Amino acid sequence: MRKGQMIFAEESLSLLMAFLATILLFSSFFILNKRTYTDIADERMFLVADNIADSLVKKYVDSAGNLDLTKLNATIKDKVEVAVGGAHFGSSAPDNVNVYSVRRLVFVDGQPSQMEVKVWP
Numbered sequence: 778m779r780k781g782q783m784i785f786a787e788e789s790l791s792l793l794m795a796f797l798a799t800i801l802l803f804s805s806f807f808i809l810n811k812r813t814y815t816d817i818a819d820e821r822m823f824l825v826a827d828n829i830a831d832s833l834v835k836k837y838v839d840s841a842g843n844l845d846l847t848k849l850n851a852t853i854k855d856k857v858e859v860a861v862g863g864a865h866f867g868s869s870a871p872d873n874v875n876v877y878s879v880r881r882l883v884f885v886d887g888q889p890s891q892m893e894v895k896v897w898p
Contacts, residue, residue: 822877822896829857830879830894844883844892858895861885870895 836852837845846864853859853867860866862885870876878895 818898819875819877822875822898823879826877826879826894826896829896830881830892833859833892833894834881834883838883841887842884843887844885844890846885856897860893860895862890870897874898 833849837848844861850866858867858870861883874897876895876897878893881892883890883892
């Protein structure tokens, strides 16, 4: 009788460990999947900011390398903020969301200046 109880206890322990290992495996998979989607979304927003900065430089920088600020002011859309030197264009970034930014070196009136483009979802 005692031998049978010992075998039953070991089998129960084995089943419990297998069940916990399965739960751990599935939870690890779901956490990894969520992190992957978050990383992909972050990378996508960095690429959006990079593409916006590149398109602004291509459209509004003349052959001498100077940025035309008057044309830049008219083309900024929602959820985009552009800062060039002391000038800001577009709406300002909110405090409670992730903000993705890239920087480019441009010239304003012959002086080098940093253009920062910020986007948010």
